[in-house]
Amino acid sequence: MLDDIMEDYLRRIGATRPEKADLQGLRHVMERHILSVPFENLDYHLDEEIFMDERVLDKIVRKSRGGGCYEVNPALSFLLEALGYEVDILPGRVQRPDGLGPFLGHLALRVWIDGEAWLVDVGFGRNSRFPLRMDSREAQSDPHGEYELRDGEAGAVDVYLNGKPLYQVHDRPVRIADFAPTLWWYRTSPESSFLQGLFCSIRTEDGLVTLKGNTQMSRVAGSERSKETLEDDAAAFEAYKQHFGIALDRLPKEPNLGVTTGVRTE
Template sequence: MDTEQIDAYLRRIGTGRPAAPTTQALRDLHLAHLRSVPFENLSVHLGEDIELTGKALVTKVVDARRGGFCYELNGAFAALLTALGFDVTLLQARVYDDAGQPGIPYDHLALRVRTEDSGDWLADVGFGAHSHLPLAFGDRGEQADPGGTFRIAGAPEDDLQVVKDGKPQYLVDLRPRALADFTAGAWYHRTSPDSHFTRSLVCSRVTGSGGRVTLSGRTLTTTVDGERRTAELATEAEVLAAYDRHFGIVLEREPQLRRPERT
């Protein structure tokens, strides 16, 4: 990324250029990203290609003012952090299902980020309702966060387990990966009838008050101080207006579920 691209990305998330790759700078960038760039799977249901290259992901997030799912959001964020001087390692993770079983390899992309003043952090702006701030990588105790109480615990084969409010979220493999390694995982989540991304429509971001706004199909949910309010949108015009108002996403048509058939 050149200087112009970096500045455009920072304007996209509403923050200035940090003076140095410090822990506080990482925290500020992480929270600003969550507040500005939504977690969304609209491309899956709009029939749009998802290209896992740094250039394509930054173009989507910055120029097209869209969001994405984990590979896209954390992939783009990694490009920004690297350009700002942070030491970034891409990690693959397996997300736990409702039965407590880890999913496929390369199910999720998370980031290990080293700052110049206080070591390594687990950064993740692509997991939906998750931590608002990076988690201390080497801390095995409870870590309080606006998004909940988190813990990074040891797991077999030198993996790490990320836990939120007592419930395991995902299992992290500590070996460094390249963005291209996640191509098969992204393809699975775009095409498999077993993927939760093909079974639902979602667009969600953290709000300035620390709450969350989510549009799932035609259901708009806002959470403020733990209180959830839902509204059902009746028309396509209302849906498109909600995408624009709450997420800054301008669409020509309402996304419709495109559920793949089993063969």
């Protein structure tokens, strides 16, 4: 039987507990997670600590928050393991304008079902809505676009969306704790993309809602796109609550939004 916080986790994302640890159940849980848990970096600008271990469950489940890949993917791994899935933590390298970023710069999941490996990632911003079959080199259609996995160097797999590279994952599993030095860099370096930009983004059934800074709101719904500038702090508080389910008692500090962050949220 799942413990209380895992039952609350399922309620948090509006998911039904799978009857067994199969692909159908994985697709359901991943989709509900994508549509319920924001991809956001608010705590980097609220001077709050970032947890990758089981303590992150309090943030995701109890506080109805989201996070970056170091938070939401570990949190999902704890839920999937509680549901009976076999899960590996995979290290990744994010594709940047000047090439691949550092090793351990991204954290993704590999889930095994009946001997087949599936890539599960709910913490990238442009990740797929459903699991991607890791042994396939054919285009895989998803509500978020056409994904393709290509063989990289030394056992790595390159992930592409609509023909453009997103990131690379390596097939040798690591521990969550192995990401601690990189998390420290993201938390402290002036070059950290998570410190250079403030963002909160969530997928909807037919699109995407994003708030950059505390003022720049954009929405995509099918073929419709809109943008607006929020008038004041009260509007920002309301936007976080209404669109992302996040109740804040103070707004995160806005960085210099003129800096190119390297983090894509749409």
